[in-house]
Amino acid sequence: MRKSLKKMVIPPTVFAFLVCPLMAVMAEEADTVAVDEVEVHSTSLPDYLVTTEVITAEKIKEMGATNLAEAISKVPGLYVAYADKNARLARIRGAATDQTKIYIDGMPAFPLSGIASNSASNLETIPADNIEKIEIIKGPGPVQYGTDYKGGIILITTKTGKGPGQFNLGLSAGSHSSYDKYISYSGSDDNASYYITAGQKQGNGHLNNSEFTTDYFNGKIKWDVGKDSSLTLSGYYMNTDREIPNGIDQRTGEEVPASIKWSTYPNSTTNTTDWKYTDFKQTNIALQFDEKTSNRFKYNVKLYHVTDGNNLWVKNQISTPSSYKPIWYRSGWYSKGNGLEFTGDLLADRNNTITFGGKYSKIDWNADENNTNLDENGADKRMSYYVQDSMKLNDKTNLTMGVRYDRAKQSYSYSRETEDTINKSSTVDATDPVLNLTHQLDEHNTLRFSAGKTHVFVTAKQAASNLTAGAAIPNPEKSKNYEVGWSHSLDDKSSLDIAFFANKITDRIDRVKKTDPYINISKTDIKGAELSYNKSFTERLKGFVSYTYLDARDTSAAGVETIATGLPENMFNYGLTYTVDKFQASLLGHVVGRVLTNSTTYPRLDSYHTVDLNFNYRENKNTEYFLHINNVFDAAYWEKYDYSGEGINFMAGVNIKL
Structure with a gap:
């Protein structure tokens, strides 16, 4: 017992940061400093000092987004890319797709992210119908959300019910046999509020082998259990069957199978085709208690349970001397875990708020296959402490x-008949500081500066792959992030924001080939700039433009520098929204610069320009119609070297309050 307790001791640096401010405040309390008229508060993201994008439900409606991937696709510095198995995931300022943290009402949306490379995670599976607000933190963020990421954090707040209980029905249909139907119920009374949504999306996709069906449910119920305390129960459930489109050869237009021979026979000569996920399920459920004990202190405690599982199937040809026959080969991934978090906000004085807390989580995972006797499992335990001091200097x-x-702390076990059993574990840690400064020059101009360190631990699955191959486990990635920004309000109808950023990464975790062990790349430098301009021309017409420049380069241990692949050199977005009486129309343009790939046949993807149109008509307070037309000029482009972009497509529907 003594040995395990020693491992849980708070590191001296963190202990000092936690204890010293508290001791100072307790000393102040002894001197009875009068600050009761000032209310304790957490640092809100709009007032925080990094570049933060806030997308409201109104903005989501204007752009016609039906899922999270579409809602964030026009954000400067963010690139919604196709990850492994064609999943839609976000890259913020050049970071890898699995190094962006996503929370729904404070719960991790993809519990395997950062623990096992789970390519089934997909932003398209999170519907936009119940989203009240999306906040995107780019650069060094508040330590309460963690520092185990390189790109940023996406925070999703779901809607809260107001007024008498009411049903809302949504029905829509569109190209490629796409259908979306949902029903929600929301409202509030003296002591509680609630908002619950259930629905289904389905479609065939614009390529062969891309059919999908997704059932989803999310909801939130909040009770006022006292004058200054509340209890919130929130949850999210998703179950989808999703085919993975086969690759396309740009020259011939023919389908190209994956360059993987996945079967139990070593002499298989046929590459795999027709990949698909079945029973891809995710659940998140959380119970949160909030209480304000005084005008100087408030806290919240959160307990949550998460699950994540899927079966990945692929059609493969088994080749033997006497027979040739295709089979369906399955690999299953399953995980479940629990988490406990505490966050407190303490008002040290009128201009100083201290935020502190801790987190513990444990995720257990296992894998199986239908054609082998593989037994593979592991666990990932995380423990964190943090403290943050927000001061108003003047x-x-x-x-x-x-x-x-x-x-x-990650443990791993691997066994298979005729092979030696492997049981391994590793423990790594990191301490990261973050500093942010903002200065208002005048009523129109504000400057900001941010600097911080982040880290990315090797995932449990990456560690397992190396241990199985007899290779060393890579060191954690370490990053230094910097940003300088300027916000300018030209008048009450227009604003300009410019940001310059740099991300210096050491020991980036990667591998040359998918069959190779993971290694550390000596150095990666990412730098870029973002510009955003918003203007209300009249009460009816408003618009925006944004531009992102990105330069990412890897340097090997031998000093050889190469340009990072899979990222556009620049992106340009623009939009106009016109509203008159019951009618609203919006135009959205998206320009993506050229992208280097890791393909020797198609080393570069050309730039492309797409335009979308959205129309909304509100007949009365209970009925609203919409029509979304994407890629109206039918632009031809490639999202990956073997994945063509979608041509002109549409979705039309109605929302009815019952």
């Missing part, structure tokens, strides 16, 4: 400093 200057300690 009327124009704000400073936030934070530090976070994270520790990950």
